[in-house]
Amino acid sequence: MEHYPEGKRIVIVGGGFGGLAAARALRGLPAEITIVDRQNHHCFQPLLYQVATAVISPADIAWPIRFILRGQHNMRILMAEVTGVDTQAHLVHTDSVTLPYDYLVLATGATHFYFGHNNWAPFAPGLKDVEDATEIRGRMLLAFEHAELTTDAAKQRALLTFVIIGGGPTGVEMAGAIAEVALKTLPKEFCTIDPRSARIILIEAGPRILPSFPDHLSEYAKQTLEKMGVEVWTSSPVTDVDMNGVIVKSERIEAGTIIWAAGVQASPAAEWVGAPHDQNGRVKVKTDLSIPGHPEIFAIGDTAQVFYNDGQQVPGIAPAAKQMGAYVGKLIASDIEGKPRPGPFVYHHQGDLATIGRHAAVVKLKFLGLTGFLGWLFWSIAHVYFLIGIRNRVVVALTWIWQLFTNQRGARIIALPEHVQDAKKRADVV
């Protein structure tokens, strides 16, 4: 890093889409910028479900933050976990170093939210980082392995039942992909069980899946999933989750694999800075994304509660985080360069995308709606385009083409953390 002893110190917490966009907007500025993240890598979350369903490897969608920002000479990157912020002394405390700041950008993202039932977490992992994805992959593949081993018909049935809680894009993508695994990838490889008999249930508390899409695309997604054998249960709030199943309304479903795609909550950034926040922990920022009373602290991406149009909430998706990061970076640069701050942040919604398996997707842009294979093609090209690095783009594109023709999935490794293995053994699933 080049040093600017007189320059402002900018600390960005989080190397996700928002944090990276802010860092890039500060490129070339005579300031000392630090990105702190507890991981060493940025993760391309929109493709995490493909890691969880054994198509691609974690490294295909994760890059060291240092590598991404290596050309930016006013930056340093630290791998550390933030433990708190002293807004009076302008200090960020971490588990190792303490960082003074003149500007602070909180881009800490979101985590799973179990609606107050944190005890459900060990049984229904969510999908937010590569560790989550490899864990879900391991659980899903292990369920088929254990089903092959058991001779108890009821256990076998439970092991071949996959419950996905939450009918947003992640839930729909997971349900479609697990159906493909069961129907296309595995059938010829087992002796005792027929993987095609797997029961896949997508459970949504609201009246329809993909609520951010227009009605007819929700209906299309539902029908496509049902054609693949997925049971889509709408208006079905989950009332309990344990190691061996879920309760929906008053019906119990025995299930060997449960995946949480229902709720997210912001990281505790609001608490660090004592800012007002909504029930999901999102900071209630001002129109310039700064925190009330602190024009030097900003919250962006999933950490912030922002509205657009007629009071709609800006969704927790990558383009929104990027736009906020770029805006805040530009605002800080204006300050430092002595220019007036830009006007309020304005969100531009570019559209919604979700795949639904079987090389089909739903795409809803402003002037374009696509479904089926065309939708999938659009989705694929868009996602390959947004990956980082030529090698990863080539590898992911090749892998998808290969999968299109063979139905194979090349990343079928079961490597579960010890506590999950232990729990599985305790549950005596076999």
Added chain:
Amino acid sequence: MEHYPEGKRIVIVGGGFGGLAAARALRGLPAEITIVDRQNHHCFQPLLYQVATAVISPADIAWPIRFILRGQHNMRILMAEVTGVDTQAHLVHTDSVTLPYDYLVLATGATHFYFGHNNWAPFAPGLKDVEDATEIRGRMLLAFEHAELTTDAAKQRALLTFVIIGGGPTGVEMAGAIAEVALKTLPKEFCTIDPRSARIILIEAGPRILPSFPDHLSEYAKQTLEKMGVEVWTSSPVTDVDMNGVIVKSERIEAGTIIWAAGVQASPAAEWVGAPHDQNGRVKVKTDLSIPGHPEIFAIGDTAQVFYNDGQQVPGIAPAAKQMGAYVGKLIASDIEGKPRPGPFVYHHQGDLATIGRHAAVVKLKFLGLTGFLGWLFWSIAHVYFLIGIRNRVVVALTWIWQLFTNQRGARIIALPEHVQDAKKRADVV
């Protein structure tokens, strides 16, 4: 699986090179064959060091055993851990099912051997499966991250010291690859530390590294490593290992990362069947690889002690395991088909290969010795050829070409098991 109620039941324990070769040699036989492995995947161990040093992903060198053998209709694959064998009742016991057998093939491989110091294991992980590889990758990358965070010069020095114990092919490959990481991949990405100042020490108890190669190739490897800044310590037995370093003879080296590439021992297969074994646990098999007193039980690969030529021990490498697996498969097929058993097993040594970083390798075949870039090219083509599946071959070849031109490593993810993270925190390394 097709059922042959009158057919013989053959159980193969282990889906490594030996087990797979045996299974393939039994293709089409009217028998019921079961492969049991505690993992769901076969791992191409010769490239594990490339996973450990962040070049390729685990899935590039690991395939589900079911997928590999999917076309073989007399087989079933079970993911289970063998707990013992009842040689009287002809039963294999596992943690879930019990398997009766007429023929039993023990192809359980080897694990790390700490020469009686099992307490060294948590501090100096070895490299035998994909979990080991991702752990070593995480430890190596985390050492650079922690060095960047600390302001204590002595700690920084220790964190940037990498000790590899054992000068065989794995140790040489790891030392060369870590030197490349420090010299080529990371330099421009850090602010506080200079990764090029990393100290990499390859420690060998014997008088020279690569003892299975001719003298001049050992010397070439040593010089090549030294040119890359690796310290090569020969005749240097390690006398102690702890969380923060090693003792070699009476000198203590503080090291943040310690890797074990020194000794291996066979799995406990010899104990399961009560067979005579050497001090490393290898079963002392007869010339047809069967176990004394049990013509229906065979031990192959790293599980067996076999000699060739003038009493040299068959090395623990993939081609040896494959040859033994194919031999035993053929022998069992002869039995079942009522043909005479083939003559004694004869090992054909095809050669020795090892890379030493910087796109250099040493190759020693019967009529061919190669070093440098030509050696590396030969090594690369041979290894791509032996990978399974077109997709993996293409991806690995592309990745190597990309790395050749960019010096980048695309799989730099730190994802450590919890017990390692906890230990690192307890050690207060930062």
